[in-house]
Amino acid sequence: MKTYKKIGLAAFAAVSIVACKPKGTETAVSGDAAQKVYVAPGKHDEVMSFVSGGFNGQISVVGLPSGRTLKIVPVFSVHPENGYGFSEETKPMLETSHGFIPWDDQHHLALSQTNGEIDGRYLFANANNTPRVAKIDLKTFRTTEILEIPNSAGNHSSPFLTENTEYVVAGTRFAVPVDGQGDVPIESFKENFKGYLSFIGIGKEDGKMDITFQIEAPGFNFDLSHAGKGKSHGWFFFSCYNSEQANTLLEVNASQNEKDFIMAVNWKKAEEYLKAGKAKKMAVEYAHNTFDESTQMAKSEILKEVSVLSAKELKDICYLIPCPKSPHGCDVDPTGEYIIGSGKLAALIPVFSFDKLMKAIEKKDFSGEFDGIPILKYESVLHGEVQKPGLGPLHTEFDGKGNAYTSMFVSSEVVKWDIKTCKVLDRTPTFYSVGHLMVVGGDTKKPYGKYLVAYNKITKDRYLPTGPELAQSAQLFDISGDKMKLLLDFPTIGEPHYAQAGPAELFTKNQVKFYKLAENKHPYVTRGEGESKVVREGNKVHVYMTSIRSHFAPDNIEGVKVGDEVYFHVTNLEQDWDVPHGFAVKGAQNAELLIMPGETSTLKWVPVKPGMYPMYCTDFCSALHQEMQGYVRVSPAGSNTPLIYSLNNKKDNAQSPVKEGETK
Amino acid sequence: MKSLRTIAFAALAFTLFSCGGDKKTDSIPSGSAETTAATNNESTAEMEATAAKYDPNRGLGKHENVDVSKFDPAMAAAGKKVAEVKCTSCHKTTDEKLVGPGWKGVTTRQTPAWIMNFISNPDPMIDVDPELQKQLELCLVRMPNQGLSDTEAREVLEYMREIDGAK
């Protein structure tokens, strides 16, 4: 109870700090800041960053130091701009065991690594709401795989990965009963609710994801995680709050214990147990969705089984490290020796030592057990504590020079400290309420350093106001010197959580410029206008259509009837970089398409009344872009308008015949 | 009709940016390790220098001496297939203009090297070739780079020669 009072006081102090505007907002930027962020016209940014879109369900690609948003990559949300989740090819990407889910809450990102360094191949993203992990292929910046996570809810401590991308993890934020056995009283929390940690194996060559195993752990709320690296490779660390296992009014009831835990998981040991047949097979249902680049089609499968290892039974795969007060961030320094827990309600930052952890485990230096899992002695594994770092430490990143940077949510600042001595070196205000930080490469073995970005939850007076909802915000700092320097504020899309970034050439060197038509294996591809046609199969009408600057083939179609399902399979014949074409038709109830050069994409259209329906290209493609249009005539159901199609068949310019549609 | 004839001398083309006069038009070559003549940051002075050095008989690019002493029907047939995927959406094989000019007669007006250079990397040439600039004013679209490989470009040339009566 004593502690609870203390926290109450701290919270009160914090509120008042936030309430009055931090001093010096105008003078926070020094003279040469503008020069440092100016990227001249025609020049490229030095760093490419990937920023989570929060409740927007997507990711934005942002250049640094300019802060320019370069692209939105839809991941868990339908995206009318390019038809993601609307086109027939991409709809399966958003299938789950609950059916089609066109939205999610995207929190964290992880770039694939080789030897603990960013390798530029893939980006992984979590879905917090309906637990999923996605993979984005950085050759194309497209979401190519989404795996649903069974036995989970609130996939928050995810998608952090091991130093050679052996595994991506998905730890459940909500303790839940296992899938299919959720119809129990909530009062039975302690007995029925568990915390599941999923280890998703990543194929070495193809990057394919599959859940290699799950670990059944106590019903904690797993918040964040990071893999060990270097000497601690083989271990994974998860922060857990609500060790009270409360299930109501958590803001009070989950802050009772003086310490919660960081759970250290020996995943190499878990692999051994898996091989030795110690896992139980559990019947579950979860979706695995993959996008095949050669056919340009996604498919969704439902998988039915998962292997589960019990932390309670297999004593030496999980250990609990006591960590003060509801830890959020759980970050491992570039050497792999230090594990930093950020208790969001704690007045200090504990730094744990991996060497001490190993020794304590060896000597069985335990202070007890929680649900069968050994609890290590706090003092035995502690390297040191950063005293009075600020209020509300959340998350720590590193610059590779022995410094750590921790975000302070409540006191709205970034604090730089020395990992070895645990001494605070510098602090700088943020505007306001910073969540995660991102140092370029700051969670790898070799940080690029130089820039730090603070992702803030509140902006208040920083930008022109836009009604009750203000711009989401990020702030760029130069961390190359002893003191952190604010360089730039820039708005972000969605509510940014975490980000990943690296030198731009890591991501630009392998990019696909266009899809080769000759390699297009889409089942409805049209390779050249000569192959374009219209085919009726019962009430389905398949239009094999091409687009090129500046026309569609065919551009006139008649004989479609109310009640038909029309599939426009549009192949973009262009073979040049940066020449997508759009396709839209009046009355379409889904979206448009944006078809990349050499790609085929399909829009399903079900006209509901007779009439004349223009279709057109939505992407301004040439001086004659406006002319890129055509008509579909829709006749009443049951009428016998012949199915015909044509291009350039005007009497005064007779060039091509009007063709009969095929009927199958 | 007359004006259509005059422009009907070569494959004519377009690019997304060019309408705006933007100079960011060079395409990154795909597949092979070709290099483009123009670069992103080419200055006006450099462009003028390039224009001054420009050889309107050869065009810009790596193709120089193309051996057309014999006609190769198999190559022409392959060229026809390539053209049907990548070219005939915009070009007719007669002298009629579609989006770009018709192909009939092109091999009598331009050298083989010029044709191969232009069809495999059109953008830099459109910027400097006086004839191409005239064509652009008429067609208003720049020929897209259709990512032709060296082999494909040669095959298309052979097909054009067939259209013009090579045997």
Ligand SMILES: [Cu+2]
């Ligand atoms: Cu278009």
